[in-house]
Amino acid sequence: MTPSTYTRVVLVQRPKGDITPETFRTEVVPFDLKPQAKQVLVKATYLSLDPTMRMWLNDSRNYMEPVKIGDVMRGSGIGVVTEAGPGSRFKAGDVVDGLIGWREYAVLDDKGLTKVHVPSGVELMDFMGPLGMTGLTAYFGLFDVGKIKAGETLVVSGAAGATGSVVCQLGKRAGAKVIAIAGSKDKCDWLEKDLGVDKAINYKSPTFRKDFISAVGYLDVYFDNVGGEILNLSLTRLKLGARVVLCGGIADYNSKPTGITAYLNLISQRALMQGFLVLDYAKRFAEARQELAKMMQEGSLKRQFHIVEGVERCPEALPLLFSGGNKGKLIVRVADKQPLLSAKL
Ligand SMILES: NC(=O)c1ccc[n+]([C@@H]2O[C@H](COP(=O)([O-])OP(=O)(O)OC[C@H]3O[C@@H](n4cnc5c(N)ncnc54)[C@H](OP(=O)(O)O)[C@@H]3O)[C@@H](O)[C@H]2O)c1
Numbered sequence: 199m200t201p202s203t204y205t206r207v208v209l210v211q212r213p214k215g216d217i218t219p220e221t222f223r224t225e226v227v228p229f230d231l232k233p234q235a236k237q238v239l240v241k242a243t244y245l246s247l248d249p250t251m252r253m254w255l256n257d258s259r260n261y262m263e264p265v266k267i268g269d270v271m272r273g274s275g276i277g278v279v280t281e282a283g284p285g286s287r288f289k290a291g292d293v294v295d296g297l298i299g300w301r302e303y304a305v306l307d308d309k310g311l312t313k314v315h316v317p318s319g320v321e322l323m324d325f326m327g328p329l330g331m332t333g334l335t336a337y338f339g340l341f342d343v344g345k346i347k348a349g350e351t352l353v354v355s356g357a358a359g360a361t362g363s364v365v366c367q368l369g370k371r372a373g374a375k376v377i378a379i380a381g382s383k384d385k386c387d388w389l390e391k392d393l394g395v396d397k398a399i400n401y402k403s404p405t406f407r408k409d410f411i412s413a414v415g416y417l418d419v420y421f422d423n424v425g426g427e428i429l430n431l432s433l434t435r436l437k438l439g440a441r442v443v444l445c446g447g448i449a450d451y452n453s454k455p456t457g458i459t460a461y462l463n464l465i466s467q468r469a470l471m472q473g474f475l476v477l478d479y480a481k482r483f484a485e486a487r488q489e490l491a492k493m494m495q496e497g498s499l500k501r502q503f504h505i506v507e508g509v510e511r512c513p514e515a516l517p518l519l520f521s522g523g524n525k526g527k528l529i530v531r532v533a534d535k536q537p538l539l540s541a542k543l
């Protein structure tokens with residue numbers, strides 16, 4: 199049964215710095231959604247909140263068009279098909295993954311959706327974390343770009359987050375010495391005690407620089423999720439032939455980057471610094487998911503989720519990524535899990 203109204207969140211104004219309560223507006227609108235040919239009506243179950251969304255709010259060149267003022271905020275998620283249009287390759291009850299946006303219901307083209315098959319030993323929610331974009335980013339960033347090898351020293355920033363925590367665990371499994379950087383004692387304890395990194399360092403500590411140098415010495419791979427000062431410091435500690443993986447720069451998303459000064463070490467150490475986008479690896483997602491799911495089935499890949507309830511809370515939840523208020527993959531639960539269970543996953 200479709201409701202008479204549904205809730206959605208639209209972009210009202212582009213933030214100059216931090217996201218504010220004025221950035222988005224929540225609307226309850228009449229239900230007028232009907233899938234056309236090769237389209238489906240999807241009821242959202244989980245929405246993913248990601249740092250990259252901050253970039254979509256800027257009116258500037260990026261890997262995706264900016265979200266337009268007045269449009270529903272873009273965002274990926276998982277939902278259930280409730281109605282299939284003529285000629286659609288999906289049917290009611292299918293669980294799909296795609297750019298649902300911040301809304302309870304969406305009409306989406308078939309071509310932007312993937313059917314989700316949940317292997318035994320993992321949960322649907324894992325497709326928002328280790329088997330979703332953040333886990334896949336960790337996998338391809340560490341192995342394809344970072345080319346980590348046993349015995350090497352790997353440094354990971356944003357280490358307690360969704361991407362970083364998977365990088366740390368993959369790094370340990372590959373036989374590297376892993377030094378993790380995070381923003382609180384709690385997160386550092388989790389990284390050392392639960393994830394088994396060799397050392398976790400709190401970048402908010404007044405002794406961070408000294409702690410970093412003494413724990414790291416020199417590094418082979420720096421997996422960068424944050425940019426800014428930590429990237430600059432890491433560039434001063436490169437070994438010959440080191441690889442710097444530019445995954446993200448969350449420290450610079452709300453403001454203008456101030457620039458790195460230590461880049462000349464890339465020359466003296468014949469090191470490589472490379473940016474990458476997980477979307478470019480789409481043809482190999484199945485391979486990575488198989489490996490990551492295997493680790494989960496063995497119990498050797500730990501994950502944490504930070505769940506916020508209700509689509510209307512997306513605007514207040516997104517800033518948690520920038521304050522470090524999230525503990526694990528930040529997601530919004532839009533609908534109860536029940537309809538999914540009845541969809542016989
Ligand atoms: N290249 C790609 O294809 C790709 C794909 C997915 C994600 N990414 C990038 O990967 C990074 C992590 O994303 P995620 O989704 O996994 O988020 P996340 O790590 O789960 O959450 C973001 C974390 O960043 C840390 N942080 C925030 N501001 C910071 C600052 N100024 N300095 C240092 N740390 C800061 C916070 O942890 P603390 O408490 O430790 O500060 C926060 O919890 C982001 O930069 C994202 O853009 C890239």
